[in-house]
Amino acid sequence: MHLRPWQRHSLVLTVAGAVYVLYGVVSLGLGHLSPDRSATLHLALHPLPNVHISPYVWAGVWVFVGLLALASTRWPPQSKTWGYAAMSGLATCWAVVYALGIPLGAPVSNIGAALVWFLVSFLWWAISGLVNPDDIPEVHSGKGT
Numbered sequence: 001m002h003l004r005p006w007q008r009h010s011l012v013l014t015v016a017g018a019v020y021v022l023y024g025v026v027s028l029g030l031g032h033l034s035p036d037r038s039a040t041l042h043l044a045l046h047p048l049p050n051v052h053i054s055p056y057v058w059a060g061v062w063v064f065v066g067l068l069a070l071a072s073t074r075w076p077p078q079s080k081t082w083g084y085a086a087m088s089g090l091a092t093c094w095a096v097v098y099a100l101g102i103p104l105g106a107p108v109s110n111i112g113a114a115l116v117w118f119l120v121s122f123l124w125w126a127i128s129g130l131v132n133p134d135d136i137p138e139v140h141s142g143k144g145t
Helices: 008-029 033-042 053-073 083-104 110-128
Strands: none
Touching: 008 053, 008 110, 053 083, 083 110
16 A cells, blocks of 8 residues: 655645535534525525435535545555546536525526536546646657757
8 A cells, every 4th residue: 555656636636625625614514504505505405305404414525525635646546536536526416406406496696606516527527637747758859959
């Protein structure tokens, strides 16, 4: 069990993982949700009739996924980008929460948040396919320098 070297994906996953942890703690974990915020998260907090999910549960999900992204910065050695899949999945889930919350009573302005979270999800997926600069072989032109 060894760690892979620190590379560009490690940096991106560290920053993103920290943001996911902070989003969970600050946006969902601290304090009481305002009525407006509760309305925007209607589907996440009330996925079924007579079912209530605490914002603290969602805070825990965001922190957990952020910690997964942080773990993926160096481990396991054979997979450099699995943390992006975790973040992309949660971002997609959050986008769906905002979008499908509209017909269930959330404000129509949720569409903007849904579009942003769909974009974030797509970006994590797209970034995961990029190659670390360290992994690109050097090309020599054969001319003397």
